Amino acid sequence: MSEEKNINKFENPDYAKREVTGPDGEVFIVDPIKDYFSDERPQVYLPNSIPVVEKFLNWARAESLWVLGFGTGCGSIEIPPLMTPRFDAFRFGVQSRPTPRQSNVFIISGYLAVKTLKRVIRSYEQMPNPKYVLALGSCTINGGMYFDSYNTINRLDQYMPVDVYVAGCMPRPEALLAGFNKLKELIKDGKGEKANEYAENFDWYKANQKKIIKDWNMPDYNW
Amino acid sequence: MDFDLKRLGFTLLGLLIVLNWGMLMSAIMRKVGARVARRYGIPWYQPWIDLVKNYALRSQITHGIMFYLGPVFRISGGVGLFLFMPMIIGSELWMNYSFQGDLVLLMYFQFFGMLGMALGAGEGGHPNSAIGISRGLSQFTVIEVPMTLAIISLAIQYDTLSLVDIVKAQQGGFQNWTVWTNPVATIAGMLALLGALSHSPFNLVKAPNEIPIGPPTEYHGAFLGVLRTNAAILHVVEAALFMNLFFGGATNWFEFILKTFLIYFWSVFVGVVFPRFRIEQSVAWFLKIPLVFGILAIILYM
Known part of the structure; x- marks a missing residue:
């Protein structure tokens, strides 16, 4: 009983299952999580079957990296100098986008609190299919200086597939640029298929995520 | 109207040129910024x-x-504006279908894409979309006022609403351009253009x-690919409309490219100098300075 109360404390009352009486006395059952959101699972999208076309598209994807403007930890302070005159990442086709629907690269910039992880998963799942994760700083590799913190995760690749790690605490913008160049090489070699990996191992990732996020009040996959 | 395959081919070729020129121009302007x-x-x-x-x-x-239909409406607004826009004056083939439509139709196409986009983005359901739409429609409404006044002034001056006739009246030397014969309407139109191209301070x-x-x-x-394609076409066509109205049109592609570049550069130049207005400042600004010039242009030519 007490456990149930604990869970309910976190739940958004708007998302609760309830009965609604219509104007002509008809009674509906409304379950917003089911009604408002799709409960489909992510799909695996195969690359183009013609190798030359896929190579060309991969080149375009590599040269046009749109980064989601979502700073998770202290590393997000490295992004402004990256885009401004000193380092000017626009030269390499790196541009920032404010919405997950239009972005391809997610920079996890430093430590990830459990509360942030939930938002990160939502945003990551909303990004369209060829999507890449660039993990910044040692906090994403083994927890770094927050390895024994009660509220941060230690290994990012337990929760979402990571393409490139940039080690350091904090890595400077040069290191981040090197990480972008490494990511470009991977995409051009056709190895940027981590989004499909996420779809294939969806149950494993979801189980890991639910193990650590206690107040899970969103659909399993955020379309 | 009989079907003319050659004209259709040249119109599509013109669309391709305008699309690529729009992309190159946006890249140049981003480099300027x-x-x-x-x-x-x-x-x-x-x-x-x-x-x-x-697209991939x-x-x-x-x-x-x-x-789905939002981007389709948006691109039909841009392409529609292109179809009825004379590109190269004096050339039979690069005039598109400009003899079939007049300025009122062009003004309508300017607004049409905006309305379609509003419906489509509204169904997206994101709060930021709704805020953007309400800002966009209120700003475009006040842009239309000085722009329409400038065009009515031109219509009184040249005694026609046909864009082709207005351009043809300006041929024969730069002293015949509207910018010299009707400077007040030109000022109203060019200030309204700043809002229509939505660079800073009206972005x-x-x-x-x-x-x-x-x-x-x-x-x-x-x-998003469709929206970006449309943006490239629309920027050139919008600049071409003002080139035809105020700066004597173009008699060859070199002149077309130079004039559209300079007209577009005008909004970029203002954009890199001035910071962004808030919506109430922007609406108030359009109802003050360009509107006064627009009314003056009407009074002077009544």
Whole structure:
């Protein structure tokens, strides 16, 4: 009983299952999580079957990296100098986008609190299919200086597939640029298929995520 | 009207030229912005790569029928404006279908894409889209007022609403351009153009860093590709409209490219100098200075 109360404390009352009486006395059952959101699972999208076309598209994807403007930890302070005159990442086709629907690269910039992880998963799942994760700083590799913190995760690749790690605490913008160049090489070699990996191992990732996020009040996959 | 295959072919070729020129122009202008900020900036071919990438994204979601139709309406607004716009004066083949439509139709196409986009983005359901739409429609309403007054002034001056006739009346030397014969209407029109091209200080519709991207917040992949294609076409065609109205049109492609570049550069020049207005400041500004010039232009030519 007490456990149930604990869970309910976190739940958004708007998302609760309830009965609604219509104007002509008809009674509906409304379950917003089911009604408002799709409960489909992510799909695996195969690359183009013609190798030359896929190579060309991969080149375009590599040269046009749109980064989601979502700073998770202290590393997000490295992004402004990256885009401004000193380092000017626009030269390499790196541009920032404010919405997950239009972005391809997610920079996890430093430590990830459990509360942030939930938002990160939502945003990551909303990004369209060829999507890449660039993990910044040692906090994403083994927890770094927050390895024994009660509220941060230690290994990012337990929760979402990571393409490139940039080690350091904090890595400077040069290191981040090197990480972008490494990511470009991977995409051009056709190895940027981590989004499909996420779809294939969806149950494993979801189980890991639910193990650590206690107040899970969103659909399993955020379309 | 009989079907003319040659004319159709040249119109489509013109559309291709205008599309690519629009992409190149947007890249040049972004480079100008970067150099002002002491950056090197994007490579000049970046818009094409972005377009290919956007069309090549694999997964797409939809929010409903209007969500699909929004970009379609938007691009039909841009292409419609192109179809009825005379490109090269004196050439039979580059006049598009400008004899079939007049200025009122062009004004309508300017607004049409905006309305379609509002419906589509509204179905996306994102709060930032709704804010962007309400800002966009209120700003465009006040832009239309001085622009319409300037065009009515031109209609009184040349005694016609046909764009082709207005351009033809300006031929035979730069002293015949509207900018010299009707400077007050030109000022009203060029100030309204600043809002129509939505660069800073009037870029609060998309307002990057503020309401993340405004109406297209939910648009991605091929939807966004269509919107970007339309933006490239629309910028050139909008500049071409003002070239035809005020700066004597173009008699060859070199003149066309030079004049559209300079007209577009006018809004970029103002954009890198002035910071963004808030919506109430922007509406008040359009109802003050350009509107006064517009009314003056009418009174002087009544």
